[in-house]
Amino acid sequence: MGDCFQTIADIDATAEEAGALGARVVTWLVTEGIVRAERRYEMLGRPVYSPGPRWDDVTEWTNEGGCDGLAVITDPTVFRGSLGSDGSAVCPHCSARATAAPWPEAAEIWHRTGTAELPCPVCDRMVPLPEWTWEGDRFAFAHLGFEIWNAARPRPEFVAEFGRVLGHRIRTVAGKL
Numbered sequence: 001m002g003d004c005f006q007t008i009a010d011i012d013a014t015a016e017e018a019g020a021l022g023a024r025v026v027t028w029l030v031t032e033g034i035v036r037a038e039r040r041y042e043m044l045g046r047p048v049y050s051p052g053p054r055w056d057d058v059t060e061w062t063n064e065g066g067c068d069g070l071a072v073i074t075d076p077t078v079f080r081g082s083l084g085s086d087g088s089a090v091c092p093h094c095s096a097r098a099t100a101a102p103w104p105e106a107a108e109i110w111h112r113t114g115t116a117e118l119p120c121p122v123c124d125r126m127v128p129l130p131e132w133t134w135e136g137d138r139f140a141f142a143h144l145g146f147e148i149w150n151a152a153r154p155r156p157e158f159v160a161e162f163g164r165v166l167g168h169r170i171r172t173v174a175g176k177l
């Protein structure tokens with residue numbers, strides 16, 4: 001059985017504030033007893049905070065295999081889901097699909113500079129790359145993300161709480177290794 005993850009990405013965090021915001025969320029989760037302040041192992045080369053006594057309270061069910069925990073990513077990252085594999089990008093203003101846009105080039109610019117935009121083919125607005133939504137929750141572009149490992153389905157109200165603590169808009173992607 002593979003390892004499942006759900007990623008909560010903060011699409012408003014800048015490169016400069018990602019580290020401090022990540023630390024703020026860890027402090028909140030440790031205070032709430034959801035994770036422990038210790039990191040005993042790694043997933044994909046990233047240290048993972050161990051589950052705390054209330055970890056099971058924020059998930060609807062827990063995957064059988066693998067190790068539970070939470071990793072914090074504070075680099076510009078294209079977070080990928082693997083559950084919906086053929087969804088299109090959708091304009092947040094007019095809900096048009098933008099399948100033919102030059103995504104790899106825009107992602108490259110975003111990686112290099114921290115900012116990139118793509119025009120919507122229907123309403124013509126320039127839309128910052130992280131603000132596009134993806135059918136099937138395929139991608140999220142963000143400088144800050146939280147990977148929840150093997151708690152296969154974090155409760156929606158727990159996910160929403162990240163947005164409140166961060167004061168930012170969030171996107172989620174989910175997948176399985």
Ligand SMILES: [Zn+2]
Pocket residue numbers: 091092093094095096120121122123124125
């Ligand atoms: Zn549009």
